[in-house]
Structures are given as C-alpha cells and as structure tokens.
Amino acid sequence: MEGILYATDLGNYYLGDSQKILTSYLSDSLKGKVQLILTSPPFPLNNKKSYGNLNGDDYKEWFISFAEIFSPLLKEDGSIVIELGNAWEPKRPVQSLLHLESLLGFVNNPKANLRLCQEFICYNPSRLPSPAQWVTIERIRVVDSFTHIWWMSKSDCPKSDNRRILRPYSKEMKNLLKSKKYNPGKRPSEHDIGQTSFFKDNNGSIAHNVIELEPIIEKKELRLPKNVISIANTNSNDFFLRKCRERNIKPHPARMPLELATFFIEFLTDPGDLVLDPFAGSNTTGYCAQYLGRKWLSIEIHKKYAEQAIFRFEDPSIEGDFYVYRK
C-alpha cells in the first residue's frame, strides 16, 4: 500500500516506487521546491542484493531516466547529489563501466539540463573486502573501498557555502597561527606563498573532495567538518543499530554514512530548505535533515526498510514530534 508511512514536524516518509510517486501525485506539489536531492540509489550489482537491483543496460536506462524526473523538482539554485559504488563484470576480475556510464548518461540527459559541479570520493576503509573472489580468495585485486559522489545542478552556481563545512585546523596549522612563522616563497609546485598568506584565522580549513570516514594515513587525525555528525563520535547512530538489535531486525545493508549526509546538507542548504531522498532506505537523509532543521521528504519501495526507518525518530536526541500513520 502506497502513501505516507510516517511524518515529523519537518518531513514525510512515503512508501512506494519513487518513479511513480514523483511523476504522479507529488510532481506538481514538488515542482521547483526542492533545494537538494541527496540519494544513494541501488548500485548496479551483478549478484542481486536483497532489495533487487537491475543489471546492465536495464539499470542504465532506469537510472538515466531519473535525471528528467528530478530536474523539474529542483529550485533554480538547487543541487542533486548522488552516491554510487563501483560495479564489476560478472565472474571476471574486471571493473565494469556501468556506474560511470550511468552517471555520464544522467548528467548528459538532454531533457534535464544538468552539469557536474564537482566529483567527490567517499573513502570508507570499513567496507568489507570485495569483490571477495578476487580480493580475499585469489588475492589478485585490492579492496574496493570508495564510492563516487556526483554533485550536479541546473545552474553553474547552485547554493553552496564551503564556510559551513570547515575542517578543524591541523596541529601544524594551529601552531603556525600561534607562532606566525613559516617559510614563504616559491614551492616546487610553482605556487608562490606570500609573507602573510597563512596568518589569517578562518576558523578552520576548506574541506576536500575526498571524504575520509577513517584517516587514510593512520597517524593523522581525522578532520571531518566540525558540524558533521560522525558515526564514531555520536550515540545517535548507535541508537538506531541498538534498536535494530533489540527488535531482532537486520539493519539496512547499504546505509549512507551520517557524515556524508550531514556534509552535503550543511554545504548545500539552509535551515528550512527541502531535502528529498527518493531511495531512502533507513532514512539517513531524513534523519540528518531533521537533525539540522531542514524539511525532508523520503521515498522507499520496500516496507521492511521503511518500517525500520521509523526507529530513527525515536532517538531522544532528535528534536521535533513524529507521527506514525500506518504500521
């Protein structure tokens, strides 16, 4: 049965097929209203995940068709952020080009008028070694440990502000700001560093387009933007997993990291803006949007994932009332 499964003072979670819902009863009411579409669609997989992904050309065609569904929903300065993992050829130690062709087809869809603002890489060393046959059994490939994130928009300058996602300064930079000592002059990269270029304290350094969920260099401290929720550092995520364990429910197998969702919501929206996730799963996007005071709308086709998404809002650290419509 389709329709709203639960709602909060800021958002609604719909059960149903996003393709159908966004081209029928929500298409008019959402037109030109969405500031950010933040989503991680089913990845192109060769072995079927429990939520049933399409394969090959069927996947590509399905994926690309969403560009023309999403584009009219966006505000003129709105953004689309899509996270997609790598795909592999069936039974071969060879990477598929399907995810790249799908992303290229999406941004180039002639009915959508989109452009790529920037590509990000999300490095997640905690991902299980895969593809297992080539990585752990035959040992001829290394662990596939990142996802692609494409930030797209309808205009060259969508709303964005990197001052909202500043990373804490490194120890070295903090010392430099204190001591006011460093070597100015030409670097081997040809950059000419001025006498006072590094003296201004900007409250943090500018984020990079590689989002590290654990430090790439072990000895280096992880410097996620200050206001980004971190799985390692908050109890909020534990709350969701604890609830799943208590109720003997298997958590969604492909949850988006909270860090990733909060990073893009902070970077590309203001409080009160509307964030849409058409492939919502356990509703990481809606949860983070609620946490950050943004409106949200999420859609999920599978009831079992939709139902577990409700627990997130039982988290006492989340502000706002929530209402379950159907169980």
Ligand SMILES: C[S@@+](CC[C@H](N)C(=O)[O-])C[C@H]1O[C@@H](n2cnc3c(N)ncnc32)[C@H](O)[C@@H]1O
């Ligand atoms: C990669 S998961 C998203 C996980 C989510 N970001 C989270 O943090 O839990 C993709 C989700 O899209 C859902 N899905 C697949 N096709 C869909 C469709 N046509 N409409 C709505 N949801 C769909 C799947 O059931 C799956 O839960």
